[in-house]
Amino acid sequence: MTGTRVAVAGTFGPLHDGHRNLLETALKYGDEGLIVGLTSDAFARASRTRDVPPFDRRRAALETAFGDLDEWGREVEIRRLTDEHGIVSDEPDIDALVVSPETAPELAAINDLRRENGFDPIEGIVAPYVLAEDGERISSTRIVRGEIDEHGRVRN
């Protein structure tokens, strides 16, 4: 590989093994560094009814996860994300966006937006879903609901 700078974005709270897989994929491919868009509290809460941990707590959990997962010594920059297409639409200097399968269909629109802004289109890197013990996807919503823990173990 020769120089891939990746972006990844999300709310990442509560952090779970699906997020960790996304972060590990970003580390693996991002040999020229990672920009992480972490949603602001206002932006994260506007689209959700569930509880979202405060920004600083989500950032600290992200930093711990990167510390655990980074085998490559990548450069990681965390930025506060205040709207849906921040970073991908205003950062010319990225090569790829790491997404979950659920966000993959937005890649074409993201590249339309980049072209309108005069930026090169980027690749999407789609990390596979991580399944919980019960075969369903791990999600923060399921964790907050008390169905599973952050590693996808079913709570009884």
Next chain:
Amino acid sequence: MTGTRVAVAGTFGPLHDGHRNLLETALKYGDEGLIVGLTSDAFARASRTRDVPPFDRRRAALETAFGDLDEWGREVEIRRLTDEHGIVSDEPDIDALVVSPETAPELAAINDLRRENGFDPIEGIVAPYVLAEDGERISSTRIVRGEIDEHGRVRN
């Protein structure tokens, strides 16, 4: 990057700049080699009404394109693909599948199939569309119809 073996599949005929972008993306990310699934004539023609060049001609064009695009000296293996999920469902030893945005939604189902076969799920790498001079996508269908050439130039 540390060891990514990629697969890419298609009919690739007539070969155009959208295909070349897909092949270049596969070369860039595939530092542990590429497996290329090239559709058999029977499989390629079953789903299409347009003319499809014969397998050997499509393979020769692919080999020329790889020769032009490979800056990295990658190992490339071309296999005949006779059904929709060949390679991704029967090849355990790949890390990622390079796809166009139109195929990206199939990644989740591909990984379900891999899990059923006891294989690890793989990443998807989504190469952006390449636009023709008129702002629409380049496609083999448009070339065969005589609207554009293989580089997306509008034919008058």
